[in-house]
Every structure is written in C-alpha cells, then in structure tokens.
Amino acid sequence: MIQESPAYFKENIKQISEDENLRRIVRKATSLTLSKRSDLVTEYYSEGKDWEALRNQAHEIRKKTIDNLDTYLTDLEDHFERNGIEVKHAINASEACSFVLRILKEHNTRLVVKSKSMVTEEIHLNDKMIEAGIEVVETDLGEYIIQLAGETPSHITAPAMHKSRDDIGKLFSEKLGVPFTNDPAELTAYARRFLREKFLKADVGISGANFLIAETGTVVIIENEGNARLSTTLPKLHIVITGIEKVVPTLEETATLLKLLPVSATGQKATSYVSFINSPAKVKEDARPGKIIVILLDNGRKEILRRQEVREALYCIKCGACMNVCPVYQTVSGHAYGSVYPGPIGSILTPFLTTLKESKDLAYGSSLCGACSEICPVKIDIHNALLWIRSYAVQKKYTPFIERMLFKLWRIAMENIFVYNFGRSLLKFLQPLWSDYKDFPPLAEKSFHQLWKEGEIWNKNS
Amino acid sequence: MNIDLFIPCIVDQFFPQVGINTYKILKKVGCNVDYPFEQTCCGQPAFNTGYRKDAEYLAKKFINIFSKSDYVIAPSGSCVSMVKIFYDRLELPSDYQSKLAELKGKIFELSEFLVDILKISDVGAKFSGKITYHESCHLLRKLKIARQPRILINNVKGVEFVELNESDRCCGFGGTFSVKFPELSTVLTSDKIKNIEESGAQYVVANDSSCLMNVEGVLRRKGSNIRTMHIADLLASGI
Incomplete structure (x- = not known):
C-alpha cells in the first residue's frame, strides 16, 4: 500500500x-x-x-519577480481591482478552503467544474467541497481519470501518467458503464460526452493559473483540451486559486515564459488554448462569468522566499x-x-x-x-x-543518530593521515551496507598512500 | 610542469592502480609529479549528506595542502567539482576563500588537463577491445567535460569505440543515495547495465571510480563478463 x-x-x-x-x-x-x-x-x-539565452532571460525575469514579489503583487492587485476582479489572500490551506466554501455557499452552489489545478490539490479542496455536499467534477482528462479512480495526480502536468491505456479503459468501463476500449480517441469521446453536460449545468468554475500578469491584471491559463476555457466561461462565477509566485511583471515577459513552458512541459511549441482572462464578462447583464474571484495562496511560499x-x-x-x-x-x-x-x-x-x-x-x-x-x-x-x-x-x-556518529568518526579519520591510514582496517565493517544488492569491491591490499610511502610507485615508473 | 596528484579516497583505498596509472600517464607526457602525502578526502561524502561543518574542516585541510601547487590533477570529475564548485557553498573564512579562488584555476580532472591544458589528444596507449563510455554526472554537468575523454579514448590504438545509449543517465550511485535507497539505486544501475550490454562493448570506461565501483558491483552480482575500466587504466595501457 x-x-x-x-x-x-x-x-x-x-x-x-x-x-x-x-x-x-x-x-x-x-x-x-x-x-x-x-x-x-x-x-x-x-x-x-538560442535556447540557452532564452532560459537565461527567463531566469532573470523570475529572479526579478521573486526578489520584488511584494511590489509586483501590489501592482497585480491594483490592476485586478481596476478590471473588476476580486482578490483574496489566503495564508494557508485551511484559510483558502474556507474562503472557497463561503463563496460557494453564498452562491448556492450545487455543482462545481474544475480545470486542472495543482494548488487545489495542495490545499485538498475537493475533499472539503464534497464534504460540504457539493458535486465536484474534474474536467481535464487526466484529472478526470484520477478522480474516477479515487487517486491523486502522479505528475504535475500529466496527472494520470502512471496509468496505461488499458488501465484507463478498464476504469471507464467500470465507473461509467461503457464498453471496454483502450483507444484514446474513444475514451476521450466518452469523457467528453459526460463532461459537456456538467459544463452546462455548473454553477461555479474553479481553475488555477499559469501566470498572473501584474501590469494588466490578467490571469493566463494554458491547456490543450478546451476544458479550462469552458470551466471559466460557462458558469456564472469563476474562482481562480493560485500561488503568490505566479505573478509576472509584464505581458512581454509572460510571452518569454510562454515560449519555454509548453516546450518543457509537453514537448509542444504552444498549447492548443492560451486564455488571457482580464475581467468578468461585460457585454450584457447575464453574460458569463459575471464574477471572477482570485485567491492568492501563501501556504509556506513566504517561508521559501x-x-x-x-x-x-x-x-x-x-x-x-x-x-x-x-x-x-x-x-x-x-x-x-x-x-x-x-x-x-x-x-x-x-x-x-x-x-x-x-x-x-x-x-x-x-x-x-x-x-x-x-x-x-x-x-x-x-x-x-x-x-x-x-x-x-x-x-x-x-x-539518524548512527549516521551522525559515523560522520563524526569519519571526520576524525579524514583529518589526520595516521588515523586515516589506520581507519582503513575498519572500513571492512562498512562493506556489508551494500551487499544485499551489489558486490562491494575488496579493499586494495595496499592503499595508494602505502604504495607511495614504500616508493613502489615512483621507483617503478620513473 | 609541476603537478601535485590528488588521489580521491575511493581510489586510494580500493583502486590504487588508478592513481598509479594517473602518475604514469602524467610522467609519460613529461610532467614532474608529486603526491602531497597528508591528503585524505575532499569532504564530498559529508557535504552531500548534509554534514557541512565536517565538510568545512576537510575543505580547509584540502586548501592548505594544495594552495601552493602549480597544478592539481585528479582522476575524478566528482572530487574536482567538489573543490571547483561546491566549496563555494561552504562557510569558509575569507583567507581560505581567496586561496580557494586561486586553487579553482589550478585544479583539473585528468582528461581535461591532458586535452585542454597540455593539448595532448593521444598519450600513445594501446589496448585491444570494444569500449563504451559512461558520462559521470558531475564530470558532465558540473565540469562540462564530455569531449575530452572521447578524444583520448578514440586515439588509443586497437580500441573499437561505441557510444552508449543514455550515456548521460546516472548510474545510480550518488554516494549516500545508494546506501539510503539501495533497491532504487540498483534499479538505476541495472538500467545502465542493460544499455551497456546492448552496446556490445566488453568494457565500460568512465572517469570516476565511484561510478565504476557501483556498476561493477551489479555486474559482478549478475555474473556478467563485461568489465569496468577507469580512463586512467585505459590510457596507461601499453605505455
């Protein structure tokens, strides 16, 4: 287990x-x-x-941002507010979860659709929402598979990486009652049929964010399935939950990071969808989402800082x-x-x-x-x-105590050449540490030190 | 050219012939070679396990021993990277730091020294056999040495060289890692051995005795006929 x-x-x-x-x-x-x-x-x-130059550039962008995190977060918050996006700061997981639950309650929420978000995994939000009697549906295909299986993601960008096509086929036929297939296209079609209905009925969409642009007050989400776009535009309320470190100063700098992210993550030049979310819908009264709330999570990040x-x-x-x-x-x-x-x-x-x-x-x-x-x-x-x-x-x-003691002894042996040379005979006792899996080599009959001292080396090879 | 040998503790205790061969090669190419006798270990085992205070003592000892050398040459990428790169992470007093800054410019891994400093691509070695090459992690990623060993190996007369698939994938040693996670370490070593077997080579050469000891440990347990060989042993063949 x-x-x-x-x-x-x-x-x-x-x-x-x-x-x-x-x-x-x-x-x-x-x-x-x-x-x-x-x-x-x-x-x-x-x-x-030059890919290396691009990495260096991205490193500098991230360094500048993290070194001045408070400044950029203030800037971000200002622009969010100007755009009509509400912002909340959560110190830890439980605070973030209570914010979400309170918001969901205020909006009489019965069904939540979620697009992929590691931060919601980090705060174990799904469990809390389900406990509160809310139906929660993961809409990213990988996350959906994991949710059906009752598991957690095994990878941050490919949550169901540990499952084979056969595993997924069996899971779908068990949980969804569909005929077994291991064909990815057919499996995706089953999931899509089920999910489409959920998107239309959902009261609230919850997403993470890939980047938060400070100068424009924008939430950036990249994805391949279109599920994030549906989760964030069909329900009347969109909640974004993400870490404070996701801020990027400018749109231009975001573009640099967007060149690197999909290549590094999935081996794609660009993902199928890149959403830049600037504000709630404004075209008419009941346009969706009517409201966007961003929750910025600390949860240990400031300690790292x-x-x-x-x-x-x-x-x-x-x-x-x-x-x-x-x-x-x-x-x-x-x-x-x-x-x-x-x-x-x-x-x-x-x-x-x-x-x-x-x-x-x-x-x-x-x-x-x-x-x-x-x-x-x-x-x-x-x-x-x-x-x-x-x-x-x-x-x-x-x-472990024994390890600390061993290093104390080791240092004594290494500090002094005479103890070091004597300690050689004790080394034999450490050899069995390895022997369950590998054959440890025998100690040389004479160490290089001994051979040198005896003149073996320079006599023979001069 | 005056050289001080730095013989890593693993070589000293288990594979002294690697040290002897390093000596032989350097003599052959015309260097004056000495061995500061008080040397023990660079401190890497303690540093990598998190015992920085202990590593600091050994770093100071190391710097004292070698700071007056013209050149310090070691048959190991890992130990050289400890001095060149990781000593900076230790809290050393400022007089040691200035000596270290100088030392970093004088310490070299054997193959790097031969090819880049002495401009030697053929040491005149002869060896008959099919050889593949494993890239030790610190040698490759910290010291960026990949070209030099290949040049030297390819110029050994009688050698048939084949590239190793996933040559840059770790052999699973990692010092304490292999003691703390022996099952996992062995899986990684077995992956390495599978690639070595598929290469058809009789010998796998590397620049670090620690990696070789680890690979050899599993090869022997498996009863394989493939042998490991330190690059110094190869380069000293027939000279």
Missing part, C-alpha cells in the same frame, strides 16, 4: 522499486515527452535562435520537466513521494508546504545527478537546493 505522506517515502520507494509495470509505463511517457522537447529545442537552434538558499524554487513555472528527466522519478513515479508535488522540485517545495521533519527524506531521494537543474527552463539550481535541505535536516538533527 502506497502511503500518501512524504514521511513514508522510503517505505514507498522500497515497494515501488519492485513494480516493473509502473516503471515501464512511466519511462515510456517521460521518454516520449523528453524526445519531443529535445526535437523542439534542436529546431529552435536551427532557426538561428525568506530562505535565500531555496528561494529559486519559487521561480518554478510548474512544467514538470525535472520530473520527466529525473532517473528516480522515472523509476518510482509520483505517488512514491507521498507529496502533492513530486520529483526534484517537489522535494524542495514539500518541506515548506508541510514540515521538514516529515519530508526530510525526499531531498535524500536523489542521486544528485543534476539532470533536473540542466533541463529546468528557468534555470533553478535544484541540485543546490536539495543539498541545502539536506544540510538543514542535519542542522535540525533530523538525520
């Missing part, structure tokens, strides 16, 4: 490492996205443009490329992490969205290969942030 808590990361990994079927599905999906991405990057260069060593994590534009390229993610998929945001970036965000104590193992679940930092479209030094979280866990004494 996979546990939905980062505290069970190690146990989850142990179990999932055995699951060859899952690994096959996830590797296939991530490889496909990565190869489409890499083709587009090559194409970009062949057009005489205060920590210089991990602050770059707020640059994240949630493309998921670091997950796709991570050999650990490719092997264990998203649920193993037990956190809403999995993979390399998730291992940095989660300790601040939950607690470091329960999620400290996540940062250790990386071989530090650095592929994540290399692919990140906004050049977050993920590698460095993971290392810092490890050191923070050590500082807080959250690492």
Whole structure:
C-alpha cells in the first residue's frame, strides 16, 4: 500500500522499486515527452535562435519577480481591482478552503467544474467541497481519470501518467458503464460526452493559473483540451486559486515564459488554448462569468522566499520537466513521494508546504545527478537546493543518530593521515551496507598512500 | 610542469592502480609529479549528506595542502567539482576563500588537463577491445567535460569505440543515495547495465571510480563478463 505522506517515502520507494509495470509505463511517457522537447529545442537552434539565452532571460525575469514579489503583487492587485476582479489572500490551506466554501455557499452552489489545478490539490479542496455536499467534477482528462479512480495526480502536468491505456479503459468501463476500449480517441469521446453536460449545468468554475500578469491584471491559463476555457466561461462565477509566485511583471515577459513552458512541459511549441482572462464578462447583464474571484495562496511560499538558499524554487513555472528527466522519478513515479508535488522540485517545495521533519527524506531521494537543474527552463539550481535541505535536516538533527556518529568518526579519520591510514582496517565493517544488492569491491591490499610511502610507485615508473 | 596528484579516497583505498596509472600517464607526457602525502578526502561524502561543518574542516585541510601547487590533477570529475564548485557553498573564512579562488584555476580532472591544458589528444596507449563510455554526472554537468575523454579514448590504438545509449543517465550511485535507497539505486544501475550490454562493448570506461565501483558491483552480482575500466587504466595501457 502506497502511503500518501512524504514521511513514508522510503517505505514507498522500497515497494515501488519492485513494480516493473509502473516503471515501464512511466519511462515510456517521460521518454516520449523528453524526445519531443529535445526535437523542439534542436529546431529552435536551427532557426538561428538560442535556447540557452532564452532560459537565461527567463531566469532573470523570475529572479526579478521573486526578489520584488511584494511590489509586483501590489501592482497585480491594483490592476485586478481596476478590471473588476476580486482578490483574496489566503495564508494557508485551511484559510483558502474556507474562503472557497463561503463563496460557494453564498452562491448556492450545487455543482462545481474544475480545470486542472495543482494548488487545489495542495490545499485538498475537493475533499472539503464534497464534504460540504457539493458535486465536484474534474474536467481535464487526466484529472478526470484520477478522480474516477479515487487517486491523486502522479505528475504535475500529466496527472494520470502512471496509468496505461488499458488501465484507463478498464476504469471507464467500470465507473461509467461503457464498453471496454483502450483507444484514446474513444475514451476521450466518452469523457467528453459526460463532461459537456456538467459544463452546462455548473454553477461555479474553479481553475488555477499559469501566470498572473501584474501590469494588466490578467490571469493566463494554458491547456490543450478546451476544458479550462469552458470551466471559466460557462458558469456564472469563476474562482481562480493560485500561488503568490505566479505573478509576472509584464505581458512581454509572460510571452518569454510562454515560449519555454509548453516546450518543457509537453514537448509542444504552444498549447492548443492560451486564455488571457482580464475581467468578468461585460457585454450584457447575464453574460458569463459575471464574477471572477482570485485567491492568492501563501501556504509556506513566504517561508521559501525568506530562505535565500531555496528561494529559486519559487521561480518554478510548474512544467514538470525535472520530473520527466529525473532517473528516480522515472523509476518510482509520483505517488512514491507521498507529496502533492513530486520529483526534484517537489522535494524542495514539500518541506515548506508541510514540515521538514516529515519530508526530510525526499531531498535524500536523489542521486544528485543534476539532470533536473540542466533541463529546468528557468534555470533553478535544484541540485543546490536539495543539498541545502539536506544540510538543514542535519542542522535540525533530523538525520539518524548512527549516521551522525559515523560522520563524526569519519571526520576524525579524514583529518589526520595516521588515523586515516589506520581507519582503513575498519572500513571492512562498512562493506556489508551494500551487499544485499551489489558486490562491494575488496579493499586494495595496499592503499595508494602505502604504495607511495614504500616508493613502489615512483621507483617503478620513473 | 609541476603537478601535485590528488588521489580521491575511493581510489586510494580500493583502486590504487588508478592513481598509479594517473602518475604514469602524467610522467609519460613529461610532467614532474608529486603526491602531497597528508591528503585524505575532499569532504564530498559529508557535504552531500548534509554534514557541512565536517565538510568545512576537510575543505580547509584540502586548501592548505594544495594552495601552493602549480597544478592539481585528479582522476575524478566528482572530487574536482567538489573543490571547483561546491566549496563555494561552504562557510569558509575569507583567507581560505581567496586561496580557494586561486586553487579553482589550478585544479583539473585528468582528461581535461591532458586535452585542454597540455593539448595532448593521444598519450600513445594501446589496448585491444570494444569500449563504451559512461558520462559521470558531475564530470558532465558540473565540469562540462564530455569531449575530452572521447578524444583520448578514440586515439588509443586497437580500441573499437561505441557510444552508449543514455550515456548521460546516472548510474545510480550518488554516494549516500545508494546506501539510503539501495533497491532504487540498483534499479538505476541495472538500467545502465542493460544499455551497456546492448552496446556490445566488453568494457565500460568512465572517469570516476565511484561510478565504476557501483556498476561493477551489479555486474559482478549478475555474473556478467563485461568489465569496468577507469580512463586512467585505459590510457596507461601499453605505455
């Protein structure tokens, strides 16, 4: 049983490492996205443009924004208000959920349609709405699949990545009573038939946001299925729930980030739909949506902002490329992490969205290969942030007692060459640590130090 | 040219022949080679596990030992990247920081030093066999070294070189990672080995003994005939 808590990361990994079927599905999906991405990057260069320069530019945009977050948020709020968009600030998950529930109650809401939003996953909004007796329907195909299965997303841009076509076919025939098929087009048609009706009946649409443009007061949403556009235009009320870090100063800078995001996320030059939402509908009295409310969530983000060593994590534009390229993610998929945001970036965000104590193992679940930092479209030094979280866990004494002792001994041995050379004989005791899975090499009969001292090396090779 | 060898602790304890061969190669190309005897470890194991205070002690020791060297050469990308890149993350006193700034310009990984500094692309080695090359993560991504080892390997007489599929994918070692997550680490290593087997190579060469030790550990457990080989061992063959 996979546990939905980062505290069970190690146990989850142990179990999932055995699951060859899952690994096959996830590797296939991530490889496909990565190869489409890499083709587009090559194409970009062949057009005489410089992908690296674009990444640098995006890094600077994100750096400037996050370093001056308060200024841009004030600017954003001013423009939202001028455009007739209501703004609320939520400190944490429970506050955000109560805002939403109160709004839904005020609007006598029975049915909510949702377009894909990781922030609503982060605050576990669906559970709260369902508890309050409201019908909630996820309209993004991946999210819809996950909702039918009663699961959580395993990837931030491809929530049902861990499921094969057969898995989805079985799920649909079980839950929707339709004949089994594993044909994506037919499966999509079933979902569409069901969802269309929900869109028309929904009282409220809830979405996330990819970007919030400060200078114009605009909510930007990118998607491929048109479901976000329907969710945000058919119901009379549109609620946007998103993190404070999504702000971008200008429209032009948003355009730069939009060049990087779909390429990195799904290997597309552009998504099928890019919506720029500036205000509620104004054409006539009952035009929809008549009202837009934006909820800006902190939930640990300001704590990340205060920590210089991990602050770059707020640059994240949630493309998921670091997950796709991570050999650990490719092997264990998203649920193993037990956190809403999995993979390399998730291992940095989660300790601040939950607690470091329960999620400290996540940062250790990386071989530090650095592929994540290399692919990140906004050049977050993920590698460095993971290392810092490890050191923070050590500082807080959250690492095992035996490990702390071993490093104390290790330092004594390494500080002094005589102890070091003597300690060699003790190394043998550490060898069994590995031997369940790999054959540890035997210690050399004589170390390089010994051979050098005895003159073996320079006598023979001079 | 005066060179001080930096022999990483893993090489010192498990694979001293890699150190000997590094010495041999550098002598062969005409360098004066010395080995500062007090050296132990660069501190990376502690740093990577989060024990920065311990790493700081070793960084200071390392800087003291090597700050007067003309050149510091190591048969490892990982340990060189620790000094060149990650020492900056430590809280070192300012006098150490200025020595470090200088040291960073003098420390090189073996293949980088041969090709970029000495401008040598053929060390005169001879070896018969089909070889593929695994890119060690820190060597590739932190030091950006990919071209140099390939040039050197391709110029070894008798070598048939084949590229490895996913050559830049981690072998699953990651130091403490392989101790904390042994099952997961082994899956990653098995993925690497599958690619090595499919390449048809008899030997997999890399510039870091840690990666090779890890790959060899699973190869041996599997009873495979494929062998791992440090680039220094290859380049010292027949010289």
